[in-house]
Amino acid sequence: MDRPLRLISSNPVDELARTIEALLVVASQPLTLEELVEATADDAERIEIALGLLGERYREGRSGIVLQKVAGGYAFGAAREAAEACARLFERPVERGLSQAALETVAIVAYLGPVSRPEIARIRGVAADSAVASLVERGLISEAGRESGPGGAVRYRVTSLFERVFGLESLAALPRLDDIGEDQAAIRDRLLQVAEARAS
Amino acid sequence: MDRPLRLISSNPVDELARTIEALLVVASQPLTLEELVEATADDAERIEIALGLLGERYREGRSGIVLQKVAGGYAFGAAREAAEACARLFERPVERGLSQAALETVAIVAYLGPVSRPEIARIRGVAADSAVASLVERGLISEAGRESGPGGAVRYRVTSLFERVFGLESLAALPRLDDIGEDQAAIRDRLLQVAEARAS
Amino acid sequence: MASAVRDLELDLDAFEGPFDLLLTLLLKDAIQPSEIDMAGIVVAFVERLAERDELDLDACGEFLVLIAALLELKARHLFPDEEAELSELEPEEAAEELARRLAEYRRMKHAAVWLRERLEEEKGRFFRIGPAPLAPEPERRLAQQSPLRLVEALQALAVEPPHVSLSHMALRFPPVGQFVERFRALLLRRRRFDFDAEVQGLSRVEQAVAFLALLELRKEGEIAISQAAAFAPIRISRADDTITYSDDGRMLQWTARSA
Numbered sequence: 001m002d003r004p005l006r007l008i009s010s011n012p013v014d015e016l017a018r019t020i021e022a023l024l025v026v027a028s029q030p031l032t033l034e035e036l037v038e039a040t041a042d043d044a045e046r047i048e049i050a051l052g053l054l055g056e057r058y059r060e061g062r063s064g065i066v067l068q069k070v071a072g073g074y075a076f077g078a079a080r081e082a083a084e085a086c087a088r089l090f091e092r093p094v095e096r097g098l099s100q101a102a103l104e105t106v107a108i109v110a111y112l113g114p115v116s117r118p119e120i121a122r123i124r125g126v127a128a129d130s131a132v133a134s135l136v137e138r139g140l141i142s143e144a145g146r147e148s149g150p151g152g153a154v155r156y157r158v159t160s161l162f163e164r165v166f167g168l169e170s171l172a173a174l175p176r177l178d179d180i181g182e183d184q185a186a187i188r189d190r191l192l193q194v195a196e197a198r199a200s
Numbered sequence: 201m202d203r204p205l206r207l208i209s210s211n212p213v214d215e216l217a218r219t220i221e222a223l224l225v226v227a228s229q230p231l232t233l234e235e236l237v238e239a240t241a242d243d244a245e246r247i248e249i250a251l252g253l254l255g256e257r258y259r260e261g262r263s264g265i266v267l268q269k270v271a272g273g274y275a276f277g278a279a280r281e282a283a284e285a286c287a288r289l290f291e292r293p294v295e296r297g298l299s300q301a302a303l304e305t306v307a308i309v310a311y312l313g314p315v316s317r318p319e320i321a322r323i324r325g326v327a328a329d330s331a332v333a334s335l336v337e338r339g340l341i342s343e344a345g346r347e348s349g350p351g352g353a354v355r356y357r358v359t360s361l362f363e364r365v366f367g368l369e370s371l372a373a374l375p376r377l378d379d380i381g382e383d384q385a386a387i388r389d390r391l392l393q394v395a396e397a398r399a400s
Numbered sequence: 401m402a403s404a405v406r407d408l409e410l411d412l413d414a415f416e417g418p419f420d421l422l423l424t425l426l427l428k429d430a431i432q433p434s435e436i437d438m439a440g441i442v443v444a445f446v447e448r449l450a451e452r453d454e455l456d457l458d459a460c461g462e463f464l465v466l467i468a469a470l471l472e473l474k475a476r477h478l479f480p481d482e483e484a485e486l487s488e489l490e491p492e493e494a495a496e497e498l499a500r501r502l503a504e505y506r507r508m509k510h511a512a513v514w515l516r517e518r519l520e521e522e523k524g525r526f527f528r529i530g531p532a533p534l535a536p537e538p539e540r541r542l543a544q545q546s547p548l549r550l551v552e553a554l555q556a557l558a559v560e561p562p563h564v565s566l567s568h569m570a571l572r573f574p575p576v577g578q579f580v581e582r583f584r585a586l587l588l589r590r591r592r593f594d595f596d597a598e599v600q601g602l603s604r605v606e607q608a609v610a611f612l613a614l615l616e617l618r619k620e621g622e623i624a625i626s627q628a629a630a631f632a633p634i635r636i637s638r639a640d641d642t643i644t645y646s647d648d649g650r651m652l653q654w655t656a657r658s659a
Contacts, residue, residue: 014299017264018263018264018279018281018358019264019281019282019285020264020283021263021264021265021279021282022264022265022266022278022282022285022380023264023278023282023285023286023289024277025225025264025265025277025278025290025532026278026286026532026534026535026536027289027532027535028530028531028532028535030527031248031289033641035289036206038288038289039285039286039288039289040285041285041288047227062218062223063218064218064219064220064222064223064225064343065222065225065265068525068527069421071243075527076225076527077225077226077525077526077527078222078223078225078525078526078527079221079222080217080220080524080525081218081219082218082219082221082222082223082526083459083523083525083526085219085222085223085239085240085241086222086226086239086526087526087545088225088238088241089226089227089231089238089239090221090226090401090526092526094525094529095519098519099413101413103515103516104508104509104511104512106512106515107508107511107512107514107515108508108511108513110511111507111508111511118359120203121434121478122478122501122509123504123505123508124502125438125474125505126434126435126436126437127432127434127478127480145400161529163526163657165519165522166515166518166519166522167518167521167522167525168518173513174514175511175514177507177510185397198283201417201538222526225527225528226526226527226528227533228528228529228530228531228532228533229533230533230534239443268534270533270534272533275498275532275533275534276532276533276534277532277533277534278534278536281640282538286535286536287536287539290535290537290538290539291538291539291541292538292540292541294541294542294543295540295542295543295578296542296543296546297542297543298542300553303549303550303553304553304554304556304557304609306550307549307550307551307553307554308554308557311550311554323557324557337540338528338540338542340542364545365542365544365545366544366545366546366550367544367546367547368547373547374547374550375547375550375551377551377554377555379555379558380554380555380558387554390558391554391557391558394557394558394559394560394561395557397560397561398560398561
């Protein structure tokens with residue numbers, strides 16, 4: 001336990017690590033490497049070394065504060081062992097009561113975004129208005145321009161809060177869904193069988 | 201340096217201290233002792249001991265995160281040595297100019313100050329409340345006593361930041377306004393006279 | 401047994417109540433078909449069937465007809481622009497397209513399940529949303545400004561406002577009473593007169609006021625107003641003189657009410 005701490009206090013990145021600690025504890029959102037470079041006026045490589053030291057210090061089981069790589073950046077969160085205590089004091093308004101419709105909608109936005117309400121409705125087969133409104137209100141999705149052409153529908157994408165709430169390092173951390181591709185062939189065959197049966 | 205850390209890791213308040221760390225890093229307001237008691241379901245005395253340990257760990261010079269006791273309770277803040285980096289993180293993009301209302305208001309304060317809000321409003325012909333508030337917030341003007349008499353209105357003058365932003369060594373370096381009036385009194389009379397003509 | 405369908409109790413996201421009420425609301429446009437989860441209706445019906453021992457073919461038939469109609473209604477609602485496009489497809493192509501969409505939806509359902517599990521895992525991870533309690537106040541910074549802008553601002557305030565011409569406000573606007581008196585005097589001398597001829601040469605405003613005077617006199621029952629046709633000359637006569645004469649000397653009967 002003493003080794004990395006001594007390392008921090010004697011290593012030249014020591015001060016840099018302390019600066020990063022300070023930035024992370026006051027930041028409202030995860031900080032990207034670029035933001036850290038800009039704020040510390042230091043170089044990316046040294047910052048990554050410092051982040052490595054901080055990751056060692058602020059990790060589950062060792063600290064109540066945990067350094068997370070999340071939403072394309074770095075952020076402090078609470079250790080899981082403190083979840084019960086946190087739950088007694090803090091609400092989780094973002095994900096509380098998230099309906100199935102909202103989850104399906106946010107999945108569509110996460111995988112296919114930016115995507116418009118009509119496109120979401122087309123995929124889900126049900127109008128998406130209230131699900132979209134609830135997700136916007138929760139801050140999980142936000143407007144991202146409009147479809148091209150006059151009067152194009154507003155398009156939506158997921159926010160960094162979405163990545164944070166779902167604990168994703170980035171959207172690339174979403175699982176690939178290509179492996180369900182075979183389903184399409186199976187569905188098509190079934191449809192064709194039905195069509196042939198009707199025609200005969 | 202090792203003593204309190206060893207104390208934390210071997211002492212029974214170790215886990216409690218980690219829980220408090222977690223609570224403080226999640227909180228968006230300072231937490232009172234009562235809130236910590238409620239959240240940790242532990243007793244106040246032990247919490248105070250844990251806070252003492254955390255205060256030792258998270259203090260200026262030792263950590264970028266600093267435990268602070270403020271009016272509302274306990275909160276984590278950034279170390280003073282990281283102030284510059286934090287300021288850069290929270291820096292807003294440079295604004296190119298002032299609104300017309302702000303420009304008129306600050307010009308009146310610069311040439312006629314100290315001057316009260318009612319007088320600014322009389323000269324501009326519109327209420328000056330929001331323009332004055334925004335200039336105070338920007339630090340371009342500040343309060344400078346009150347008009348004489350009971351209940352006299354607050355008067356304002358420009359600040360040294362104003363002089364820096366407008367590249368003036370002092371207020372004496374303000375460009376002359378000979379076409380309006382030779383001195384402050386003449387300028388004031390002229391502006392009030394025009395304002396009256398405009399209002400009638 | 402047809403009521404087995406219409407009485408079917410539904411508990412959907414967008415609707416709660418019997419099936420026939422839902423149909424009524426859909427037909428009255430009180431609910432959009434796109435809001436209705438059709439699968440939910442089918443599940444409710446199948447559950448209802450399962451509760452009974454015998455198979456009610458009448459009910460099944462009625463249900464199929466209704467649900468098919470609803471599906472078509474919903475499809476038209478969801479894809480208004482694609483109706484033509486899809487109808488042009490060969491059956492194989494249409495099946496392909498449909499399969500593609502179903503597969504896409506199925507993928508999204510899987511994704512939603514994954515997200516739900518993820519949410520469950522992350523339930524124990526708390527983090528702060530919003531600013532930190534002791535975060536520094538963001539500072540507003542202003543670019544370097546020229547002091548000449550101050551001069552310009554004050555110069556703009558020192559310019560006398562242009563003298564606004566009020567000449568257009570000085571239109572002659574004679575009091576209505578003046579015309580009332582004038583027309584009364586006229587009708588003392590003549591039994592009838594031509595309004596247009598009388599106001600000829602007056603300004604539009606004066607003509608308007610003169611017309612107001614006519615209406616005033618008519619309201620008082622002092623005069624009768626007549627007009628042979630739209631845009632024909634307006635004739636004014638004394639109200640007590642119910643006989644007036646046309647230009648060609650024919651006798652015409654007028655009352656104040658007839659105009």
